[in-house]
Amino acid sequence: MGKVIWLDILTPKQGNLFSVLSRRLMKQGCKLVLTTRLYREVNQLLEAHGLKASAIGKHGGARIEEKLSASAERVAELAKFISRRKPDVALSFSSPEAARVAFGLGIPHLCISDSPHAEAVSKLTIPLSERLFTPAVIPKKEWLGYGISAAKIFQYNALDPIVWLRNFRPDRRILVQDGIKSQRKIVTVRLEESSAAYLIARKRERLLNTVSAIREMLRKELEADIVALPRYDYQAEILRREFKHEIVIPKTLVNGPNLLSFSSVFIGGGGTMTTETAMLGVPSISCFPNKPTIIEEFLISSGFVVRETDPVRIAERAMNMLEDETYRRRIRDEAKNFVERMEDPIEVILSELKHFS
Helix, strand or coil, X not given: CCCEEEEECCCHHHHHHHHHHHHHHHHCCCEEEEEEEECHHHHHHHHHCCCCCEEEEECCCCCHXXXXXXXXXXXXXXXXXXXXXXXXXXXXXXXXXXXXXHHHHCCCEEEECCCCCCHHHHHHHHHHCCEEEEECCCCCHHHHCCCCCHHHEEEECCCCCHXXXXXXXXXXXXXXXXXXXXXXXXXXXXXXXXXXHHHCCCCHHHHCHHHXXXXXXXXXXXXXXXEEECCCHXXXXXXXXXXXXXXXXXXXXXXXHHHHHCCCEEEECCCHHHHHHHHHCXXXXXXXXXXXXXXXXXXXXXXCEEECCCHHHHHHHHHHHHHCHHHHHHHHHHHHHHHHCCCCHHHHHHHHHCCCC
C-alpha cells in the first residue's frame, strides 16, 4: 500500500488487535504512526508486543468531568502531534479523540467497534467515520442511529478475538513467569469495568459482584486457585485488603489468553475476556454489570457463556463447572468448531484501506 496509517490504541483489547494489524500493514509497506495514552495495562501490553507507541494524554478516570477534561486535553495534544506526521488514514476502535482530530485535520477515520451499547463513544466516533468494521452478529440497524449509512458498515463473520487467538499457542512456562505456579485447577476472575462511560452512573461499590463471588467461593472452600485480574489500582487495593494471600493477584500484566487457556472456569465482569474464554473453550460465567451486550447474548444463546449476577449463584455455578469434566470437554470441542468457521477481520479491514490514499 505504501500509506502512512495512524492507529490509536486505548485498551488491552485494542493492543492485541492492533499488534496483529500493525505487523500485517508493515508487511504491505505501510508506515505506521502509533499513539496511545497513559494507562498501565495498555502501556505494559504494547511493550510486551514490542510496539512503540507515543503516549499522549491519559485515561480520564471514573468521573464524567475528569473524562471530559482528559479528552479535551488529549485532542489538543494529538492535533499538534498528528498534524506534523500527516497520515493518509486514521484507524481506531472508537477512539473519540482520534475521530475528532482526524475529522478536524481532514484525515479519513475508519472505525472498528463491537460495542453499540457504548453510547457515548459511539456518538462521538461513528458519525465522523468513513467506514465502520463490526462483527456480523451485530445487525446494521444497531449502528444506523449513530449517523452512519448502511453502505459504510462492513461486517465480518467473526468475533474480534479471532485476530489474536487463531494462531495462539498456550505455554505453561509463561504461566509460571506470571507468578501462577500451582498445579491445581484455576478459576480466573476478571473484575468489572467500573469506570466505563456507559456504567458511570452506577455506584462503584455495587459493581464489584466479582469480589463478593470470590468471597463466596473461598467460604465454600473451592478446590482450585483463584486468580483475580483487576482493571484499576483501586480494584487491586480492594482485592489485597479483602483477601490478602488467599488468592493470586498478579502484580503486573499477565498474558491473558495464556492464563485463560489453563483456566478451568472463568468469571468475567466485562466483554473481551468473556469472549476470549468462550472461543478458547473454557466454561465462562458472565456477571457484566449491565444488561447483556449483543455479543454476550450471542455467546449465551450459543451455549458458551452462562449469565449470573448473584454472587452466591456465581460461586455455585463455578463449583459445578469445576466438577463436571464432561461439560468442560463438550464446551472445548464446540468452541474449536465455532472458531474454525470464522473469517479473518483483518482481511476485511485491509481490503477497504486500499481505497483511501
